[in-house]
Amino acid sequence: MTLSVALTHTLPGLSLDVAFEAPAGVTSLFGRSGTGKTTVVNAVAGLLRPDSARIKLGSEVLVDTEAGLFVPAHKRAVGYVFQEGRLFPHLDVHANLLYGPRVKRQTIDPVAVNHVIEMLGIGGLLKRNPAALSGGEKQRVAIGRALLSDPSLLLLDEPLAALDEPRKAEILPYLERIRDEAGVPMLHVSHSAAEVARLATTVVVLDAGQVTRIGPAAEVLADPAVAPTGVRDVGAVIAAQVVRHHDDGLSELDAGGTALMLPRVAQAPGVHLRVRIAAHDVILSLAPPEGLSALNSLAGTVAEVRLGDGPGAIVSVDTPAGRLLARITRRSVARLGLAPGVACHAILKTVAIAPQDVGVETGILA
Amino acid sequence: MEWLGPEEWQAVRLSLRVALVATLVSLPFGVLVAHALARWEFPGRGLLNGIVHLPLILPPVVTGYLLLLTFGTQGPIGKPLAALGITFAFRWTGAVLAAALMAFPLMVRAIRLSIEAVDPKLEDAAATLGAGRLQVFTTVTLPLILPGIIAGAILAFAKAMGEFGATITFVSNIPGQTQTLPSAVYAFLQVPGGEPAAMRLVIISIVVAMAALLFSEVLARRVARRVGGA
Numbered sequence: 001m002t003l004s005v006a007l008t009h010t011l012p013g014l015s016l017d018v019a020f021e022a023p024a025g026v027t028s029l030f031g032r033s034g035t036g037k038t039t040v041v042n043a044v045a046g047l048l049r050p051d052s053a054r055i056k057l058g059s060e061v062l063v064d065t066e067a068g069l070f071v072p073a074h075k076r077a078v079g080y081v082f083q084e085g086r087l088f089p090h091l092d093v094h095a096n097l098l099y100g101p102r103v104k105r106q107t108i109d110p111v112a113v114n115h116v117i118e119m120l121g122i123g124g125l126l127k128r129n130p131a132a133l134s135g136g137e138k139q140r141v142a143i144g145r146a147l148l149s150d151p152s153l154l155l156l157d158e159p160l161a162a163l164d165e166p167r168k169a170e171i172l173p174y175l176e177r178i179r180d181e182a183g184v185p186m187l188h189v190s191h192s193a194a195e196v197a198r199l200a201t202t203v204v205v206l207d208a209g210q211v212t213r214i215g216p217a218a219e220v221l222a223d224p225a226v227a228p229t230g231v232r233d234v235g236a237v238i239a240a241q242v243v244r245h246h247d248d249g250l251s252e253l254d255a256g257g258t259a260l261m262l263p264r265v266a267q268a269p270g271v272h273l274r275v276r277i278a279a280h281d282v283i284l285s286l287a288p289p290e291g292l293s294a295l296n297s298l299a300g301t302v303a304e305v306r307l308g309d310g311p312g313a314i315v316s317v318d319t320p321a322g323r324l325l326a327r328i329t330r331r332s333v334a335r336l337g338l339a340p341g342v343a344c345h346a347i348l349k350t351v352a353i354a355p356q357d358v359g360v361e362t363g364i365l366a
Numbered sequence: 367m368e369w370l371g372p373e374e375w376q377a378v379r380l381s382l383r384v385a386l387v388a389t390l391v392s393l394p395f396g397v398l399v400a401h402a403l404a405r406w407e408f409p410g411r412g413l414l415n416g417i418v419h420l421p422l423i424l425p426p427v428v429t430g431y432l433l434l435l436t437f438g439t440q441g442p443i444g445k446p447l448a449a450l451g452i453t454f455a456f457r458w459t460g461a462v463l464a465a466a467l468m469a470f471p472l473m474v475r476a477i478r479l480s481i482e483a484v485d486p487k488l489e490d491a492a493a494t495l496g497a498g499r500l501q502v503f504t505t506v507t508l509p510l511i512l513p514g515i516i517a518g519a520i521l522a523f524a525k526a527m528g529e530f531g532a533t534i535t536f537v538s539n540i541p542g543q544t545q546t547l548p549s550a551v552y553a554f555l556q557v558p559g560g561e562p563a564a565m566r567l568v569i570i571s572i573v574v575a576m577a578a579l580l581f582s583e584v585l586a587r588r589v590a591r592r593v594g595g596a
Contacts, residue, residue, distance in 0.1 A: 045494050046493070046494075047490050047493070072493075072498075073490070073493040073494055074493045074494075074495075074496050074497055074498050074501075074502075075496075076494075078494065079494065079495075080491070080494040082487070082491060084487075086485075086487055086488055086490075086491040088488060088491075088492070088506060089510070090506075090510055099492070099495050099497075099505070100495040100496050102505075103492070103495065103496050103497040103498075103501045103505060104496040145495065146495070149494075149495045149496055155494075
């Protein structure tokens with residue numbers, strides 16, 4: 001099911017003019033705060049009437065302002081996970097989960113309900129009131145509630161933004177499971193590069209109400225020109241497969257034929273992963289490194305050098321594992337004579353890769 | 367109850383009945399008007415707000431007189447209704463109408479405040495889950511504003527119990543027919559030796575008012591616990 005969106009809308013201080021197609025998988029609307037991401041999602045949900053728009057989900061036209069067509073929110077097969085959960089405070093978790101089928105007077109399929117409850121790990125919370133849940137638990141229930149309304153499309157508006165780091169790490173695997181198991185396409189809004197790197201199949205970059213870039217996640221994120229949330233967030237995403245776990249707490253991965261050492265990952269050997277490598281964690285060296293503590297060294301050639309306005313530069317390096325980005329100083333670029341075609345080694349500290357940089361992957365990147 | 371004379375007892379019973387009927391009949395309208403004022407955008411919203419609040423500001427005698435003009439047997443609304451066999455003037459039903467009208471602004475204010483306290487984002491969330499407007503109201507808004515509705519109803523009941531000016535102007539002070547508790551207190555105070563009876567009714571007024579207040583507190587607290595401190 002493909003979602004196609006074309007809309008213009010004027011908000012105070014922002015004029016939005018956006019057109020994109022979201023294929024199966026997770027499409028991330030990526031950009032800074034205040035660039036109109038939530039407005040787009042609200043228009044898809046039917047919570048906002050855009051000035052002019054044509055929005056189509058599969059074969060169903062949801063909005064066509066020219067034809068005067070606007071399907072009201074409750075008649076759209078669209079689930080919505082809000083940033084702040086929005087659970088109904090007067091209903092317990094179980095009643096919140098079943099709210100969708102109840103108001104639509106659908107028969108409740110206990111197998112489907114149990115599957116969602118199990119997938120999100122909320123079986124122990126069913127009798128609780130939302131006020132008695134932690135932030136992460138609330139968000140899991142909100143995701144389950146949206147899924148059980150039987151949506152053809154799931155909208156996620158900054159689903160992790162209100163959570164602290166441990167809670168984010170708690171939710172992300174569930175979102176990956178939904179992406180890989182539930183088969184519901186998702187339109188996801190985020191200003192976090194790490195979150196987009198972990199979830200997105202397709203990335204739509206928004207800046208000041210305009211789409212500045214659309215493409216497959218690995219491609220868009222590996223493009224140094226794409227840094228909507230600042231240069232600190234630049235990083236590449238590569239595909240890798242777990243080979244084995246070593247006794248000293250490391251996991252060995254295979255990335256395009258090169259061994260990659262990571263802190264122990266939770267997944268079993270054979271599982272495909274996507275690993276986000278932040279540009280500022282990569283060191284470049286002309287000679288193969290010797291006597292260095294860093295465990296990972298990937299031989300490659302420089303593909304592109306982008307000098308920043310400040311002291312920094314972003315160097316794209318093609319390696320067998322995929323394109324990596326390195327954020328180094330302009331002085332280093334000059335000293336090493338880095339230019340397209342120059343052979344070099346990308347060096348990466350094992351411990352620089354945090355657990356939230358590693359996600360499961362179902363062949364979307366490979 | 368031997369402590370009360372038959373006439374006093376009659377006034378108490380009539381007042382309870384008038385206040386109860388006035389509250390129950392006006393409650394659905396109160397919720398509707400409160401919802402309209404809190405959430406709907408429509409022309410004439412300010413006018414509706416003004417009309418609803420008018421009985422609060424006008425002298426009750428004026429309201430009673432206006433009721434008499436419109437709902438009296440020769441009035442523009444009273445006359446056709448009388449042809450249908452429905453009369454208000456000088457009947458207990460008229461006392462209900464007067465009490466309901468006088469209590470309406472208080473009821474609407476309490477309910478409106480509670481509706482405005484409900485986060486519209488919750489109603490949006492309900493819509494995305496498939497609930498139409500009416501369903502959003504009955505499954506989300508209504509349960510969340512229940513404490514406000516109870517508070518509004520109790521307030522209206524207490525006001526209706528004590529309504530005097532509009533009632534006596536519209537339906538007079540006929541024992542057994544339209545003599546409510548306040549009218550009876552007034553009547554007893556007009557005759558020599560009526561003070562003990564008036565005092566008994568005053569005590570009953572205080573007891574009923576206190577009981578209503580406590581009842582609303584307990585009920586509101588129980589509902590608030592049920593809705594999880596929303």
